[in-house]
Each structure stands twice: as C-alpha cells, then as structure tokens.
Amino acid sequence: MEQGSAAAVARALIDNVERAVLGKGDVVRIVVAALLAGGHVLIEDAPGTGKTLLAKALARSIGGTVGRVQGTADLLPSDVTGVTIFDPERREWEFRAGPVMHNVLLVDEINRATPRAQAALLEAMAERQVTVDGVTRPLPDPFFVLATQNPHGEGGTFPLVAGEYDRFAVRVHLGASDRESERRLLRGEGGLGGLDSLVPVGTPEGIARARSEVARLHVARGVEDYVLDLAAAARTDAAIPRGISTRAVQMLLGVAKGHAAVAGRDFVTPDDVQAVAVAVLAHRVDDAGGLASTAAGRAAVERLLTSVSVPVA
Numbered sequence: 001m002e003q004g005s006a007a008a009v010a011r012a013l014i015d016n017v018e019r020a021v022l023g024k025g026d027v028v029r030i031v032v033a034a035l036l037a038g039g040h041v042l043i044e045d046a047p048g049t050g051k052t053l054l055a056k057a058l059a060r061s062i063g064g065t066v067g068r069v070q071g072t073a074d075l076l077p078s079d080v081t082g083v084t085i086f087d088p089e090r091r092e093w094e095f096r097a098g099p100v101m102h103n104v105l106l107v108d109e110i111n112r113a114t115p116r117a118q119a120a121l122l123e124a125m126a127e128r129q130v131t132v133d134g135v136t137r138p139l140p141d142p143f144f145v146l147a148t149q150n151p152h153g154e155g156g157t158f159p160l161v162a163g164e165y166d167r168f169a170v171r172v173h174l175g176a177s178d179r180e181s182e183r184r185l186l187r188g189e190g191g192l193g194g195l196d197s198l199v200p201v202g203t204p205e206g207i208a209r210a211r212s213e214v215a216r217l218h219v220a221r222g223v224e225d226y227v228l229d230l231a232a233a234a235r236t237d238a239a240i241p242r243g244i245s246t247r248a249v250q251m252l253l254g255v256a257k258g259h260a261a262v263a264g265r266d267f268v269t270p271d272d273v274q275a276v277a278v279a280v281l282a283h284r285v286d287d288a289g290g291l292a293s294t295a296a297g298r299a300a301v302e303r304l305l306t307s308v309s310v311p312v313a
Contacts, residue, residue, distance in 0.1 A: 006036055006210040006261040012201040014262070016061040020194035021054050023181030027172050030279045031058060031146075033258030035207070036214045039169020039251055040125050040145040042110075042283065044294075049174045051148040052108055056195055059104040059146060062207060063200030067099030068106045069121070071113035071149075077120035081130040082137075095132065100124050103140050103204050107147040111157045118164060121145070125167045142207045162242060162284075169251045170276070171283035173294060210261070217257045218267040222311035226270050227253050229308045230277070240285045240300055252280045270310045277301050 013032050014025075021028060031054070034041050043051040059066045069080055082098035099105060100121065107113075107121060124130050125145050129138045147168070150157065165171070177185070185191050227249060235243035256272040263272070278301045286297030 006213040007264040009202060009206055009210040010036060010258075010262045011264075013058065013061050016198055016201045017054070017057045020057040020190050020192075020198060021050060022184050022190040022194075023178050024050070024054070024174055027174060028054070028058075029259070029262050030170055030172055030255070030276055033255050033262050033276060034169040034279075035062075035144055036210055036258035036261055037169060037251070037254035038142070038211050038215075039255060040167060041147070042165075042168040042171040043146065043148045043174070044151075044171055044283075045174045047150060049176065051174060052106075053191065053195060054174065055106050055108075055146040055148055057198060059106050060195070060198045061201050062104055062144070062204075063202045064103030064142075064204040064207075065140070066104045066106065067102035068108065069099050069113070071107065071109035071111065071117075073112065073114060075113045075117040077116055078132070080117055080120045081124065081132050084133045084135075095135070095137070098130075100130060101137070101139065103142055103144065103207075105143070105145045107145060109149060110147040111149040111159055113158065115158055118158065118160065122164050122167050140204070142204055142211065144207075165283045166245055166247055168283065169255055170279040172279055214257050214261050215254075217260055217265075219253065219257070220267070220311075223256075223268050223270060223273065224253070226273060226308070226311050227256075230273070230304055233304050233308050234281070234285065237300070237304070239303075242285065244281060244284050248281060248284050252277065255280050274305055274310075277305055 010032050014028055017028050018025065031041050043054060045051055069075070078098065080098050080100050082096055082101060084093050084095050087094050110118065110121070124139060128143055129136055230252070231244055231249045234240050252273065255276045256268050259272040259276050260268045278298050281301045282294070282297035285300045
C-alpha cells in the first residue's frame with residue numbers, strides 16, 4: 001500500500017494515540033481496525049484503566065467534529081439527538097443539533113444512561129440518521145461512536161442488552177498497565193499530558209477514503225469459508241445459546257480487513273480473523289455481559305478458534 005493509503009492512515013492514528021495511551025498497542029490496533037471497518041467501539045473496564053483517555057485520544061486524532069455525551073440517570077433521548085425549538089424572534093421552528101450530529105461521538109459511561117437514552121443512541125448507530133419531531137436527518141459521514149462503560153456490578157447502571165451489544169463492532173478491555181508503562185506515567189509521559197499535546201492526524205475525508213479502500217481488500221474464498229465455519233460452529237455450540245448474528249459475521253470479516261490494513265497488507269489472512277475474533281465476538285456470545293463474564297466470552301471464542309480448522313494457503 002502506497003503513502004496516503006488506508007495503511008498510512010492507520011499508522012498515523014496508532015502512532016498518535018500511543019503518545020497518550022501507553023503500553024496498549026494491541027488494543028489500539030484493534031480499535032483502529034474497527035474504525036476502518038466502519039464499526040463502533042465499546043471500551044469496557046474498571047474505573048481508572050484509561051477508557052476515556054483512549055476514546056479521547058482517538059477522537060482527537062481522527063479530526064473532524066467531536067461530540068460528547070455523559071451517561072447519567074437523567075439523560076433524555078433529546079440530549080443525544082437534538083431538539084426542535086421555537087425561535088420567537090424569527091417566528092419559526094429550528095433544529096438544535098445534539099452531540100450525535102458529529103463525526104466522532106464519545107459516550108462516557110453508556111451504561112449509566114437510561115434505556116431510553118441508550119435506545120436513541122443505538123438507533124443512530126444502526127441507521128446513521130436520527131428522527132426528531134418527524135424529520136429524519138442524516139448523520140455526518142464518517143460517523144463513529146466510541147463508548148465506555150464500567151462493570152455492571154456497580155450501582156446506578158443500566159446494562160446493555162444483547163441486541164444493543166450487537167451494534168458494537170468490537171468490545172475491548174484495557175486492563176492494568178504494565179510496570180514500565182506505569183513508570184513512564186509516573187515520570188509524566190503519556191496520559192493527560194500526552195493527550196493535551198495531540199493534534200489531528202486525519203480528516204473525515206481521509207477516513208472515508210480509507211474505509212472505502214478497506215472494504216475492497218482482497219479476501220480469498222478460503223478465508224471466507226473460515227469465517228463462515230466459525231459462525232456455523234458458534235451456532236451449534238451448546239455453550240453459546242444465542243449463536244452469533246449475521247451482523248456479527250459481517251463485522252468479523254470487516255474488522256479482519258481493517259486489521260490487514262493496519263498490518264500494511266491489501267489482502268486478508270486467517271491470522272487477521274483470529275487476531276480480532278475475541279474483540280468482535282466475545283460480547284456477542286456471553287449472556288451476562290460485563291466484566292464478570294468476560295472470561296467466559298473469551299473462552300467460548302477461543303474454543304471456537306481451536307476447534308475450527310484453519311485454511312492452508
């Protein structure tokens with residue numbers, strides 16, 4: 001891939017984000033792969049692990065406009081989508097756009113928002129448009145949601161249901177930082193200081209072009225069969241009662257394409273599928289959701305990867 005390609009866009013985003021988010025290269029690469037695949041990202045972990053830092057760093061790196069929603073128990077759907085109000089001076093109704101009308105929407109603590117507010121957000125994610133007072137308005141292109149949430153065991157949370165989880169291309173966990181990354185943070189590297197110094201390294205137009213390029217990456221029939229075999233295995237596994245949806249199958253291949261672009265290739269390999277499978281599928285196959293079942297979801301996906309034969313080039 002030549003300079004200016006999806007690979008170059010991915011490399012610039014990753015390098016920029018890692019100036020603030022230290023020691024989480026694998027997670028950053030998967031998040032960027034999901035972005036290039038046109039998917040939305042859920043970052044789930046305990047407080048203080050850097051969820052919001054990662055989301056803000058990527059939002060700042062992408063360029064374009066950025067909106068933010070803070071999940072609270074009194075959040076209304078109109079706080080997300082916008083509202084139509086009457087202007088007495090102009091004597092006409094006008095639309096006041098909500099934070100969803102931006103290229104990048106950062107949703108902090110999505111599971112503290114009420115189910116009605118969650119539904120408004122997730123409808124926008126699925127339809128790429130919002131309807132307010134009977135008028136449908138398209139969202140900007142590209143449109144990308146970065147949502148964070150805390151463990152479901154905490155008080156004051158409204159857990160996402162299966163259909164809502166399915167709207168996210170990937171769910172990632174950051175975990176505790178390694179010793180050397182924490183040492184660098186103690187010395188003032190990265191973190192909020194690194195975030196403050198970030199400047200955009202992309203544009204909405206560049207992201208849109210990169211997404212189009214990623215969608216056209218070559219996928220051999222054997223790789224397609226591998227993805228379909230994983231889906232079939234999930235649907236016949238007694239430990240995965242819901243199986244996986246067709247959307248999940250599409251996202252698995254889509255994010256694998258994004259991963260190939262991150263690696264600088266214009267074709268997808270089984271290794272790409274395996275690298276993103278847990279992030280794409282684990283939140284779709286665990287029934288309980290949240291950190292308590294993260295290990296179960298990961299184990300189920302890893303069992304699929306072990307049981308399904310990998311095509312040989």
